Amino acid sequence: MRALLPLLPLLRTGWGWRAGPPAAARAPRGARAGPGPHRAMASYRTEERGRPRSPGYRLFFQNVAGHYISPFHDIPLKVDSTEENGIPTKRARSDEYEVYLKVFIFNLFNMVVEVPRWTNAKMEIATKEPLNPIKQDIKDGKLRYVANIFPHKGYIWNYGALPQTWEDPHRKDKSTDCCGDNDPIDVCEIGSKVLSCGEVIPVKILGILALIDQGETDWKIIAINVNDPEASKFHDIDDVKKYKPGYLEATLNWFRFYKVPEGKPENQFAFNGEFKNKAFALDVIKSTHECWKALLMKKCDGGAIKCTNVHICDSPFHCTQEEARSIVELVSSSPNQESNTEDQVWHFLGK
Numbered sequence: 001m002r003a004l005l006p007l008l009p010l011l012r013t014g015w016g017w018r019a020g021p022p023a024a025a026r027a028p029r030g031a032r033a034g035p036g037p038h039r040a041m042a043s044y045r046t047e048e049r050g051r052p053r054s055p056g057y058r059l060f061f062q063n064v065a066g067h068y069i070s071p072f073h074d075i076p077l078k079v080d081s082t083e084e085n086g087i088p089t090k091r092a093r094s095d096e097y098e099v100y101l102k103v104f105i106f107n108l109f110n111m112v113v114e115v116p117r118w119t120n121a122k123m124e125i126a127t128k129e130p131l132n133p134i135k136q137d138i139k140d141g142k143l144r145y146v147a148n149i150f151p152h153k154g155y156i157w158n159y160g161a162l163p164q165t166w167e168d169p170h171r172k173d174k175s176t177d178c179c180g181d182n183d184p185i186d187v188c189e190i191g192s193k194v195l196s197c198g199e200v201i202p203v204k205i206l207g208i209l210a211l212i213d214q215g216e217t218d219w220k221i222i223a224i225n226v227n228d229p230e231a232s233k234f235h236d237i238d239d240v241k242k243y244k245p246g247y248l249e250a251t252l253n254w255f256r257f258y259k260v261p262e263g264k265p266e267n268q269f270a271f272n273g274e275f276k277n278k279a280f281a282l283d284v285i286k287s288t289h290e291c292w293k294a295l296l297m298k299k300c301d302g303g304a305i306k307c308t309n310v311h312i313c314d315s316p317f318h319c320t321q322e323e324a325r326s327i328v329e330l331v332s333s334s335p336n337q338e339s340n341t342e343d344q345v346w347h348f349l350g351k
Helices: 002-005 093-106 236-243 247-257 280-296 321-329
Strands: 012-013 014-020 042-051 057-065 108-113 123-125 135-136 158-161 186-188 200-213 217-226
Touching: 014 093, 042 321, 108 217, 186 200, 200 236, 200 247, 200 280, 217 247, 217 280
Parallel strands: 186 217
Antiparallel strands: 012 014, 042 057, 057 135, 108 123, 108 158, 108 200, 123 135, 158 186, 200 217
């Protein structure tokens, strides 16, 4: 593949140098004009219903046309992919342009930000609600917040998920010997910016950690926003060790201890807590994407998972734009005046 790189001219972008497609292979008029910095939320916006930090709060997603969509099912996994919403297309491209796409575009993935860095509210895609808005998790009738464990404040990365992925709870992972946790695959974004809940950003995959949570495989992707000022330096997990020393160790400790203040034991990890590299991570993403496809086509048991979508036309769970709007309108838009406040307590787990 490296031998092909001289064929591709370099373009200057906002986050470093990268190769561009041959002039003869550029997109036709009216299509997206090749690569460039990918702007967060360029194609998606959000709509709040209810008051933040209340049980009734929901954050719904809309596409650029203003149509309500599911962030779980309707946002493509890959950025600028030849797969539109997970379904392959038949666009004609030159051989050189196909090489360009495979090398420089297909390894960019969309991330849905659920929890901004340094915050504590456990926000998540509501997989068991139609259109899967973001909401705050509730346990034992109370809104969930992660504990502050010295020396950290809340989440130490921007935390979220890759759309169009699903960790099948009935499928045993061959590398961990444990089944999936029934959620989209999680992402820890390590860039320098504090992002916002509901942002959709393009990320570079760097590696992966296998958390074993109560006997379930709960993969944690390590990634970086491609628009981060330092993104051009990061290509694989070893670059995180080189340019952000101590960050992976802090990540491992965070996941090991974050439930201890709740009275639970320390979490365990596959591979003795070793972070696997980018190639391993991409294989896991591919596998969870295939599981998601089976879920959307009703080829497996999704249980209580809601697969309502507006873009996957072949899916038996497809709905119209009008039906999607009706789902949102059933959720109260009035602010809930009885919002809960978070108790800021610090925990020191030194031994």
